[in-house]
Amino acid sequence: MAPRRAPTARRLRLGTELRRLRERAGMTAVEAARTLGTTQAQISNIEANRFGVSADRVRTLGVIYGCTDDALVDALADMAADRTRGWWEEYRDILPSPHLDLAEMEHHAAALRVAQVINIPGLLQIPEHARALFREAVPALRPHEIEHRVSHRIKRQVVLFRERPVPYIAIVHEAALRMQFGGREVTRAQLDHLIEVSDQPNITLRVIPFDGTSFPTAGHGLDYAHGAVIALDTAQLDTSHGSELIDAAGKLETYRLVLDRMEQVALQPVPSRDLVHRIAKSV
Structure with a gap:
């Protein structure tokens, strides 16, 4: 998967919240990667939003991290699923x-x-x-x-x-x-x-x-x-x-x-x- 370019503040916030869920669970990136069946680099890239993350993977991470706040997980999944580009993107280089x-x-x-x-x-x-x-x-x-x-x-x-x-x-x-x-x-x-x-x-x-x-x-x-x-x-x-x-x-x-x-x-x-x-x- 190609790295994402210039992630927006909303996409960066998604990565930040996933990192916070992991840290609240007391898990390192290595432990999260092992449980998910991926690499530490992949977890780090998701949290830094260098790579995109799907809504399904967000829900899986929520389960792995033992998050019982269903409303929060649903909101994060919605953020992951939303790939629309708003009108403000026309000002990206301006x-x-x-x-x-x-x-x-x-x-x-x-x-x-x-x-x-x-x-x-x-x-x-x-x-x-x-x-x-x-x-x-x-x-x-x-x-x-x-x-x-x-x-x-x-x-x-x-x-x-x-x-x-x-x-x-x-x-x-x-x-x-x-x-x-x-x-x-x-x-x-x-x-x-x-x-x-x-x-x-x-x-x-x-x-x-x-x-x-x-x-x-x-x-x-x-x-x-x-x-x-x-x-x-x-x-x-x-x-x-x-x-x-x-x-x-x-x-x-x-x-x-x-x-x-x-x-x-x-x-x-x-x-x-x-x-x-x-x-x-x-x-």
Whole structure:
């Protein structure tokens, strides 16, 4: 079997989860290979996703490792069986891989929760707002690079409006609503768009007002994708050093608590929309 080229973050996650199952079973790669009737190199290649793995083999490994979480094994088998190439692959040689990883994560998510303090969430941005943000990138982007990023960001939004739209909770601080990226007209259009899309049944907008209580955050954007099972959740952090995907169980629990705390201090959906409307009128 020929080695796989450039495995996606989702495929790498499959290998990581299979390694975790083996390690929880207290088995070495040599012992797993002996039980499976293969070589240590084959086990290592599966876990590193240098070679593909079938859904049947994933289920066999689940049995070998004594995994009693049937839902997890089913989810991993589904990941192995899914060989489709998403729309984001057309950007493979155009954008840095973290952009593609984020789109893939959102596409497969069972639900999404995001938190932003100084920016409008990417899935709720209009093109003009996104373009204004990318123009401020450091190092500076060339015009065609900006347009590639804008088109990719807008295409990501399909997850909110497809036949089976993903449930989406956006927690946004009032500061983000008052930032005038692109000028007053763009800001007003962006806020009007927020009001419009927040009326979608799958989209929940929660605003943390300036006069709200304190909450835990470092100011970085946080995207949280709920997987088919909690063990397959993924968090994505947006930092000045780039994007980072997180799948460690302890860290994921921390980020869930952060989002829970932020939701507790945020306004309910109707007052949130009213606040956005008042700010839009004042721009």
